[in-house]
Amino acid sequence: MDDKIETVEVDIRGQVCPATLLVALKHVNEHGSNIRNGSMKLVLKTDNRDATVTIPDSAVNMGYSVNVEKKDNFYSISIGALDAR
Amino acid sequence: MRDSNPDNPSSDSYQRLLAENRELRAKYENTVAYLRKKIDQLLLVMGTLPLKPEELDDSTLIELDPIGIIAGSFGQVLNHLHTTNDSLQIARDEIKAIFDSAGIGILVLDSDMKVVSYNKKQQDLFKAGAEVVTGQKCYSIMCGADEMPSVCTFRRVMKQKRPVHISNWNFNDRLYDVAGTPIFDKHGDVARVVLAYMDITDRKRIEEELSRVNKFEAAGIFAGGIAHDFNNLLTSILGNISLAKTLVSPKDRIAEKLNTAESASLKAKELTHKLLTVAGVAEPQKKNISVAGLIKDTTALTASFSSAVCEYRMQDGLWQISADEAQLRQVIQNIVVNAFESVSDKGVIRIKAENVSVVEGGSLPLVAGHYVKISIEDNGCGISEENLPKIFDPYFTTKGMSSRKGRGLGLAAAFSIVMSHSGFITMDSTVGVGTVCTVYLPAAYKDRDEQTKVGGRALVMDDDEIVREVAGDMLALIGFDVSFALKSDELMKIYMEAAASGKPFDIVIMDVNIPDDGGAEKAISSLRAFNPAARAVVSSGNPKDKIMTNFEEYGFSGALAKPFKMSEITALVKKLSAA
Ligand SMILES: Nc1ncnc2c1ncn2[C@@H]1O[C@H](COP(=O)(O)OP(=O)(O)OP(=O)(O)O)[C@@H](O)[C@H]1O
Numbered sequence A: 001m002d003d004k005i006e007t008v009e010v011d012i013r014g015q016v017c018p019a020t021l022l023v024a025l026k027h028v029n030e031h032g033s034n035i036r037n038g039s040m041k042l043v044l045k046t047d048n049r050d051a052t053v054t055i056p057d058s059a060v061n062m063g064y065s066v067n068v069e070k071k072d073n074f075y076s077i078s079i080g081a082l083d084a085r
Numbered sequence B: 001m002r003d004s005n006p007d008n009p010s011s012d013s014y015q016r017l018l019a020e021n022r023e024l025r026a027k028y029e030n031t032v033a034y035l036r037k038k039i040d041q042l043l044l045v046m047g048t049l050p051l052k053p054e055e056l057d058d059s060t061l062i063e064l065d066p067i068g069i070i071a072g073s074f075g076q077v078l079n080h081l082h083t084t085n086d087s088l089q090i091a092r093d094e095i096k097a098i099f100d101s102a103g104i105g106i107l108v109l110d111s112d113m114k115v116v117s118y119n120k121k122q123q124d125l126f127k128a129g130a131e132v133v134t135g136q137k138c139y140s141i142m143c144g145a146d147e148m149p150s151v152c153t154f155r156r157v158m159k160q161k162r163p164v165h166i167s168n169w170n171f172n173d174r175l176y177d178v179a180g181t182p183i184f185d186k187h188g189d190v191a192r193v194v195l196a197y198m199d200i201t202d203r204k205r206i207e208e209e210l211s212r213v214n215k216f217e218a219a220g221i222f223a224g225g226i227a228h229d230f231n232n233l234l235t236s237i238l239g240n241i242s243l244a245k246t247l248v249s250p251k252d253r254i255a256e257k258l259n260t261a262e263s264a265s266l267k268a269k270e271l272t273h274k275l276l277t278v279a280g281v282a283e284p285q286k287k288n289i290s291v292a293g294l295i296k297d298t299t300a301l302t303a304s305f306s307s308a309v310c311e312y313r314m315q316d317g318l319w320q321i322s323a324d325e326a327q328l329r330q331v332i333q334n335i336v337v338n339a340f341e342s343v344s345d346k347g348v349i350r351i352k353a354e355n356v357s358v359v360e361g362g363s364l365p366l367v368a369g370h371y372v373k374i375s376i377e378d379n380g381c382g383i384s385e386e387n388l389p390k391i392f393d394p395y396f397t398t399k400g401m402s403s404r405k406g407r408g409l410g411l412a413a414a415f416s417i418v419m420s421h422s423g424f425i426t427m428d429s430t431v432g433v434g435t436v437c438t439v440y441l442p443a444a445y446k447d448r449d450e451q452t453k454v455g456g457r458a459l460v461m462d463d464d465e466i467v468r469e470v471a472g473d474m475l476a477l478i479g480f481d482v483s484f485a486l487k488s489d490e491l492m493k494i495y496m497e498a499a500a501s502g503k504p505f506d507i508v509i510m511d512v513n514i515p516d517d518g519g520a521e522k523a524i525s526s527l528r529a530f531n532p533a534a535r536a537v538v539s540s541g542n543p544k545d546k547i548m549t550n551f552e553e554y555g556f557s558g559a560l561a562k563p564f565k566m567s568e569i570t571a572l573v574k575k576l577s578a579a
């Protein structure tokens, strides 16, 4: 099942986007229906430490499942559907 | 003249444009500030941190369309809240349904021990007449106390701050398993305590019954083994005593000693008989029986020896039961005798029989189906709580070992018989008030009357009472319904009556010598004349008797030497029924 899920990676590291949260939300909104129906997973790369709190908070409130991982020089925040029932 | 050239910084138009520009810039800044403020508010409402101005310059802010983004996200937040609310509502309904249909009592208390909620089953545990229970202290509506009792599940949960389990909590004469679980608030304090009460009274009782059944199986194997041999030995002893008695004059002192030996052996035989029943050796010979009549005539004899009164309440249309008549009589007899022994002169024994239907999953250890429930109630001395679990044990008695009374086998035999009939027997008692013994026996199926006959009917002719009794007992043990005759004309009368009533005898056993009578020789010729196919066996203490050695010539199908041996009588009877 897992391999059927498309993963879309977006790099929103500092220099490009000044307001990480808004940019992240923009991407989430854009792919919302695909993430929700479980066909897609959105992975955001960020180096903004605050964003590892604000993005998951918002995404959880919006009804997604979120997983944050610390990589070498960035954070990877993956956003997916709530546990498929 | 005024200069209107806008390129001239001192011109009026230039100045006006400057002012307009300033005004516009201020408006723009206000708008951006306003936007930032509102965006931050929205972000806070969404539950996240506000934006930092240094992260986002004003022009990028406008370009990014933050309101559009947040509005989009907000729509999703609301949607998500709706679904969450819906599933919460379902979960709440689910919990409520589980709560109310649970077979256990559930009580929710706050940290002050006040009732927050409870389910239907829990109401049984509240004090009778307790009203508007919510908000009341648990100890007042349940224990009827003014303060928290020293042994209290709630107290323990509050103290230990973790789930607590209490087994065998005795409350209002019933036993409960109690589970107490704390629910914590976000500060980690106990906000609620959920108490679950599971009534285990019936389960405990069934467990006790089961352990008793196991004990019986062990005791039965043991008792059965020795009782059988013992019975054979006693038969031989009794037979020889009766033979010896014929050799001395009744006035002789030896005869007196023989009589004493005989009556002691008889008592021993009675005891073995009970043992055999306890051991389940005597397989029930089942037929359809109407209990009402059987109870009355079994009880009547016992009642006639007592000044206590016996009352009957038999349901009309009582079902028949499928049971061994002799064994059933023994059950009733043993229980009724105990009842009479327990009461004083003003005793009243109430015997009731009624139809009951046992359903699946009830509290009785019985298979679902139709039963006849017999209860025998007395207002006698009662049985102490300590003794109650032991009364069905073989040899348990409180009646002392002197005299005939009190060998402690009465109820053990009753228990064993009822079990072998797939029934159930139980006793309830209160010291000083009385005792009720309740017996359940499976009702017979209406359409089933043909049972495979193992034994049959036997007629024994002997002038010696003990021989009659011994032969009767032995035949009964292998499944015969036995009748007796003292002389040959009596034998013929009984035999012919039985044939006429459609219940002929399958076998006749007769003594060679009957004083003042033709004995076996006379009896066999009358019997053959009436029924040439009659099956008869001759018996004698003298194996060399001419009829014994030439029994076939005289018309007998077999010969049986006295004293009877169980093995011989069984072998002969088997051979004859196979023929
Ligand atoms: N109706 C009753 N009222 C009071 N006690 C009883 C009653 N029935 C039985 N018991 C108690 O149970 C014990 C066991 O009864 P059980 O019939 O097995 O033996 P028993 O009566 O002592 O002896 P046995 O039946 O051999 O004469 C009795 O000794 C008595 O203490």
Ligand SMILES: [Mg+2]
Residues within 6 Å of the ligand: B334, B337, B338, B409, B410, B411
């Ligand atoms: Mg008794």
